[in-house]
Amino acid sequence: MTSEGLLLRPSASPLMCVVAQKVRVEEELEAYPNESVxxxxxxxxxxxxxxxxxxxxxxxxxxxxRDNIAVYHPIYGQSFPNVAFKDRVVFLHNTLENPSIRISNLKMSDAGRYTCEYATYPSGNEQGTTTLVMLAKPKNSARVVTVQAGTKSVVVAQCEAVDGKPAATIKWQTSLGGNHSTSTTSGPDGTVTVRSEYRLVPTPTDNGRELMCMVEQRTQERPWVYPVTLSVEYPPSVSIEGYDHNWYVGRSDAVLTCLANANPPPTTVTWTAASGLLPDTVVVDGNKLVVRKVDDAVNTTFICEVRNKHGASREQITTVVIEALEEPVSPGVVAGAVIGSLLALLLVVTLIAVLLTRGRSGGSNSGDYGNKARLLFGNKNGTGANNNGPAVYAYRESCEGSGALSEKSNDFHHHHRPPSAGNPPSAHDILLSGDVGEAERRKFHMDDSMEDEEEQYDRFGGGGDILPPAYHMGRGHGEEMDVYLDDDMESQRDGSVISRTAIYV
Structure with a gap:
C-alpha cells in the first residue's frame, strides 16, 4: 500500500496550490520482541x-x-542520532531512491509510527508513514489450588496469560458447578497480563475432577488448552471389610481390612478392641487385622481408627464366634460326594434290575420243571460188574431250590437175571465202574418222544426190557444189556456226585 504526503506551500497570489509527491511505504507491520523488521x-x-x-x-x-533515528545524505553519508536505536538500525541500500532500513533486536517499546521523509527541491518535504505493531506471545500457564473441603466458595484453579500483546482471552471448560473471574494488568512496555480464577464450594467428591483452561490470543495459531485436576483435601472416612459371619471355633487366618478414603493419604492406622487389648491370636499388618486362630477371645468388637493431617475417623465391627462341628467342606469334596452317591445309586438300580430279571426267569422254569428227576443208570450192587439191572435214581428239585437224590426204581433187571439184594449203588460206585467201554457208552441215545412219562416210568419195575421213554438202550451181541454213565460227573450240595448226562424228566 502507498501513502501520499501532501505539502501546502504559499504562492504569490492568495490562492494555495497543492503539489502531490509520492512516497511509497507499508501502512502497518507486525513484529515480535528480539526479532528484526x-x-x-x-x-x-x-x-x-x-x-x-x-x-x-x-x-x-x-x-x-517525534525523533530522528536515521538520516542519509548523499554527500555527508549516514547518521543515527537517537541513542536508543544506535547499533540496531542500518540502511539497506545507501541510496536516496530506496532508503529502506532494518531494525534489529526489537523491543516492545519500539512500537509506534515510523515516517520516511524526503527533502526535495523545488517541492520541499515529502513523506510516508508506517505503523509498527509490536506483538507478544503470552506465557500461558494453569495450576491447581489445593483446598480443604468445606462450605464456602474458594479458588480451586488459576489460569493466566502473562505479558501478551494484544491482551489474551481466557475461558474455562468443565462440568463443575463453579464460576470464574478475570483480571488484567498492563506492563510498562505495552504488554498485558490476564489472570482467571475458578471458584467453587469444594467437596470430597470433587477431588480428582478435571477442568480445562483455554487461552486465545492473536499470536497463537490455535487456542492453548491445559487440563487442571482438582485437589480437595478432607479427613478420612473409614470402612471395615472381610467379616463373613462365619467365624467358627478353630478357623484359621480370618482377616479384617480397614479401608480409608482420605486426602492426603492416612498417616496412621490403629486397631483396638472394645474389650481392651487385642487377643493373643490377633496380628496387625498395616491396615489388616489377621486372626491366626478363631476362639472365644475374638468374640468382641474391633475398632479401626485412621488419621491424617485434617483429622481422624474410626469404624468398628462386632465379630461373633460360633461353634462348628465340622470343618467347612470344600466345593471339591462336595462334588466328589455327589458323584459317588450317583454312581452307588446307579449300581443299586442295576443289581435290582438283574435280580428281577432272574426272578422272572426262575418262576417260568418252576412251572414246567417243578420236580426234575435225573435218571442215573449204573450197577445196583456197586461192584463194578455188569450183571445186575440198571438202577434208576431220580434227583428232584423243589421250588425252594433244594434237591435230593432218591432211588425211583432199582429193580431193573434182565429177563434171565434175577435182581440181587443189596443197597442201591452210589454215585461213587457208578464212577468206579471200570468195565464200561466207550463203544458201549454210545449205545445210549436220546429219544425225542416224551409222552406218558409217568406211566412208562412205573412199568420199569415189571422186569421187562422197557426203559424210560427218554432212553433207548442199544443191545450188543450178547443177551446182556449194560448201562453206562458218562464219566463227566458233577458235585451236588449234599456231597454226592451226579453225571452231567442225566436227563430231567
Whole structure:
C-alpha cells in the first residue's frame, strides 16, 4: 500500500496550490520482541524534475515525541542520532531512491509510527508513514489450588496469560458447578497480563475432577488448552471389610481390612478392641487385622481408627464366634460326594434290575420243571460188574431250590437175571465202574418222544426190557444189556456226585 504526503506551500497570489509527491511505504507491520523488521521506503517521481537532497526516518512513539533515528545524505553519508536505536538500525541500500532500513533486536517499546521523509527541491518535504505493531506471545500457564473441603466458595484453579500483546482471552471448560473471574494488568512496555480464577464450594467428591483452561490470543495459531485436576483435601472416612459371619471355633487366618478414603493419604492406622487389648491370636499388618486362630477371645468388637493431617475417623465391627462341628467342606469334596452317591445309586438300580430279571426267569422254569428227576443208570450192587439191572435214581428239585437224590426204581433187571439184594449203588460206585467201554457208552441215545412219562416210568419195575421213554438202550451181541454213565460227573450240595448226562424228566 502507498501513502501520499501532501505539502501546502504559499504562492504569490492568495490562492494555495497543492503539489502531490509520492512516497511509497507499508501502512502497518507486525513484529515480535528480539526479532528484526525491515521498513521499506521508495520515492516515486513521475516527471523526473524533482531533486532529492536528503532522507530521514522519524520515530513517533504512541505516548512520546517525534525523533530522528536515521538520516542519509548523499554527500555527508549516514547518521543515527537517537541513542536508543544506535547499533540496531542500518540502511539497506545507501541510496536516496530506496532508503529502506532494518531494525534489529526489537523491543516492545519500539512500537509506534515510523515516517520516511524526503527533502526535495523545488517541492520541499515529502513523506510516508508506517505503523509498527509490536506483538507478544503470552506465557500461558494453569495450576491447581489445593483446598480443604468445606462450605464456602474458594479458588480451586488459576489460569493466566502473562505479558501478551494484544491482551489474551481466557475461558474455562468443565462440568463443575463453579464460576470464574478475570483480571488484567498492563506492563510498562505495552504488554498485558490476564489472570482467571475458578471458584467453587469444594467437596470430597470433587477431588480428582478435571477442568480445562483455554487461552486465545492473536499470536497463537490455535487456542492453548491445559487440563487442571482438582485437589480437595478432607479427613478420612473409614470402612471395615472381610467379616463373613462365619467365624467358627478353630478357623484359621480370618482377616479384617480397614479401608480409608482420605486426602492426603492416612498417616496412621490403629486397631483396638472394645474389650481392651487385642487377643493373643490377633496380628496387625498395616491396615489388616489377621486372626491366626478363631476362639472365644475374638468374640468382641474391633475398632479401626485412621488419621491424617485434617483429622481422624474410626469404624468398628462386632465379630461373633460360633461353634462348628465340622470343618467347612470344600466345593471339591462336595462334588466328589455327589458323584459317588450317583454312581452307588446307579449300581443299586442295576443289581435290582438283574435280580428281577432272574426272578422272572426262575418262576417260568418252576412251572414246567417243578420236580426234575435225573435218571442215573449204573450197577445196583456197586461192584463194578455188569450183571445186575440198571438202577434208576431220580434227583428232584423243589421250588425252594433244594434237591435230593432218591432211588425211583432199582429193580431193573434182565429177563434171565434175577435182581440181587443189596443197597442201591452210589454215585461213587457208578464212577468206579471200570468195565464200561466207550463203544458201549454210545449205545445210549436220546429219544425225542416224551409222552406218558409217568406211566412208562412205573412199568420199569415189571422186569421187562422197557426203559424210560427218554432212553433207548442199544443191545450188543450178547443177551446182556449194560448201562453206562458218562464219566463227566458233577458235585451236588449234599456231597454226592451226579453225571452231567442225566436227563430231567
Amino acid at each position: 525491515d521498513l521499506r521506503c521508495q520515492f516515486i517521481d513521475g516527471g523526473g524534475r524533482t531533486k532529492l537532497t536528503q532522507v530521514s526516518w522519524i520515530w513517533e512513539p504512541s505516548d512520546g515525541q
